[in-house]
Amino acid sequence: DAMVIQNPRYQVTQFGKPVTLSCSQTLNHNVMYWYQQKSSQAPKLLFHYYDKDFNNEADTPDNFQSRRPNTSFCFLDIRSPGLGDAAMYLCATSSYGYTFGSGTRLTVV
Amino acid sequence: GENVEQHPSTLSVQEGDSAVIKCTYSDSASNYFPWYKQELGKGPQLIIDIRSNVGEKKDQRIAVTLNKTAKHFSLHITETQPEDSAVYFCAASYGTSGSARQLTFGSGTQLTVLP
Numbered sequence: 001d002a003m004v005i006q007n008p009r010y011q012v013t014q015f016g017k018p019v020t021l022s023c024s025q026t027l028n029h030n031v032m033y034w035y036q037q038k039s040s041q042a043p044k045l046l047f048h049y050y051d052k053d054f055n056n057e058a059d060t061p062d063n064f065q066s067r068r069p070n071t072s073f074c075f076l077d078i079r080s081p082g083l084g085d086a087a088m089y090l091c092a093t094s095s096y097g098y099t100f101g102s103g104t105r106l107t108v109v
Numbered sequence: 110g111e112n113v114e115q116h117p118s119t120l121s122v123q124e125g126d127s128a129v130i131k132c133t134y135s136d137s138a139s140n141y142f143p144w145y146k147q148e149l150g151k152g153p154q155l156i157i158d159i160r161s162n163v164g165e166k167k168d169q170r171i172a173v174t175l176n177k178t179a180k181h182f183s184l185h186i187t188e189t190q191p192e193d194s195a196v197y198f199c200a201a202s203y204g205t206s207g208s209a210r211q212l213t214f215g216s217g218t219q220l221t222v223l224p
Contacts, residue, residue, distance in 0.1 A: 042214035090152050103152040
């Protein structure tokens with residue numbers, strides 16, 4: 001029944017080694033979002049896609065990129081992860097309301 | 110832009126008591142106000158939401174009230190249970206069905222229900 005699926009649940013990557021997180025949805029929503037959530041903080045929007053139209057938040061570092069090859073899938077690429085990028089990464093979709101995935105916990109070693 | 114303030118940051122209640130969490134927002138154009146429950150290590154789960162054309166909404170033990178004039182909305186949980194313990198986030202956004210909408214979150218409330 002999971003409608004927004006994130007893989008993997010836990011990801012460990014080395015400092016500076018590119019990493020990709022994935023998200024898929026079965027809701028056929030045209031908007032998909034990526035949020036970063038650090039410990040004890042609220043989620044922070046990184047960017048979103050409206051269909052294929054990419055919208056970057058002004059303060060999202062260039063180190064973060066995204067791809068959306070089709071309606072169902074969206075990827076978050078971190079080109080050179082630093083220790084400060086360790087966080088929970090949340091994917092969400094919306095039609096009117098929002099639906100979040102379970103998140104990927106990224107650890108940088 | 111929108112700014113959402115949430116209080117309190119921590120809340121402890123005895124099992125069976127009620128819990129109330131309050132949020133204020135700044136943008137009068139905001140028209141959608143969801144509440145999320147987040148358990149440790151998991152993504153936010155929508156527990157209830159309210160739209161600006163409604164003043165109150167109830168779902169079993171959970172209710173949300175909205176005062177558009179004062180720009181505040183509140184979450185009420187009655188007959189609390191230990192499994193209600195989690196971080197609760199309020200949020201506000203503007204948009205129409207099918208459009209992209211950015212959620213502005215409150216800072217979160219750690220609710221602890223003591224058995």
